[in-house]
Amino acid sequence: MILLGVKKLMTEVIRKYRVTPVTVVDITEAVVAGKRQLEDGRFALLVGYGTKKRPTKPESGQFKELGYVPQKVVQVIVDEEQFKSAKIGDKLVDKIEQGEKVDVTGISKGKGFAGVIKRWGFSRQPKTHGQSDRERHPGAIGAQTPGRVLKGKKMAGRMGNERVTVKNLEVVDKLELDGRTYVLIKGAVPGKYGSIVILKINEG
Numbered sequence: 001m002i003l004l005g006v007k008k009l010m011t012e013v014i015r016k017y018r019v020t021p022v023t024v025v026d027i028t029e030a031v032v033a034g035k036r037q038l039e040d041g042r043f044a045l046l047v048g049y050g051t052k053k054r055p056t057k058p059e060s061g062q063f064k065e066l067g068y069v070p071q072k073v074v075q076v077i078v079d080e081e082q083f084k085s086a087k088i089g090d091k092l093v094d095k096i097e098q099g100e101k102v103d104v105t106g107i108s109k110g111k112g113f114a115g116v117i118k119r120w121g122f123s124r125q126p127k128t129h130g131q132s133d134r135e136r137h138p139g140a141i142g143a144q145t146p147g148r149v150l151k152g153k154k155m156a157g158r159m160g161n162e163r164v165t166v167k168n169l170e171v172v173d174k175l176e177l178d179g180r181t182y183v184l185i186k187g188a189v190p191g192k193y194g195s196i197v198i199l200k201i202n203e204g
Contacts, residue, residue, distance in 0.1 A: 001201045002076045003030040003092040004049035005183070007106065007191050013172060013184065022172050022184040025197060030092040033063055033070050035083060043083035047092065048073045049196055065089075072196045093181040096201055098174050103167045105198040106191035110161035120154045164190040168202065 005025040012019050033048030048070025052059070055069035063069045065088050078086070096102070116122040116138045125135045138156070142149045166189055173184040183199075191197055 001078075001092075001095050001203070002047055002074060003027060003095055003199050003201075004047060004072060004074060004196055005030060005199055006049070007189060007193055007195050007197050008182070009193060010188065011184075015172070020172060020186060021188070022186055023189045025183050025185060025189070025199070026180060027093055027096065027183055027199070028180040031066070031070070032086050032088055032090045032092065033066050033073055034088060035086065036075070037083075043078055043080055045076045045078050045083065045086055046073050047076050074198055096171060096174070096183060096199065098171055100171045101168050101202040102171060102185065103165055103200040103202065104169055104185065104189040105163065105165040105200070106189060106195060108160045108162050108164045108190045109192050111159040113157065114159035115156045116154060119156065119159045122154075166190060 005027040008024040008026050010021065010023050012021050014020070029049050029051075031048055032045055034046035036044045036046060038044055048063075048066070050071030052069040052071050055063075059069045067089075111118075115136055117124060117136055122138065125131060125137065125139065127135050138154075141153060141155065166187070169189070170186040171183050172186050175182045175184065189197055
């Protein structure tokens with residue numbers, strides 16, 4: 001099963017006299033936003049989160065039964081039994097419990113234009129032996145043959161702002177606080193605070 005949440009903050013909890021870093025994710029508003037039967041015969045649920053401030057008229061029509069347009073929607077393939085039992089507007093907070101393993105997907109923080117040392121972990125060049133001002137430069141980027149720079153070369157460029165998935169993270173705890181539901185996920189997850197992340201529960 002897949003549900004959405006908002007990355008709130010990072011903190012730590014003490015488990016068996018050891019400090020464990022955790023990321024707090026708010027899953028209160030995760031709902032079944034729609035149902036769809038695909039052309040190939042498969043069944044899909046539209047899982048949504050939040051409320052879009054200025055939806056378009058087509059979006060309002062699509063989610064008319066829900067009553068509002070979610071801020072983010074993800075299509076999830078399910079079996080026929082899950083499809084029939086699900087109802088539009090159902091909350092998904094009960095689908096995840098303490099101790100489960102999840103894959104977390106989000107958009108990583110953008111870090112702007114970065115050089116090869118920061119972006120790829122290159123070592124710097126020697127500062128002596130006639131070298132003047134190129135210690136953080138990449139050096140040679142190709143040989144005489146084939147006479148061009150090969151695609152995929154590790155070079156300077158934009159860093160971050162990419163879709164990233166961190167797999168098999170443990171749900172350390174699940175909390176109810178001030179009418180909202182939070183899950184504490186061990187370790188760090190992609191994205192900045194306030195960004196929506198996708199939680200895929202590993203079954204079995």
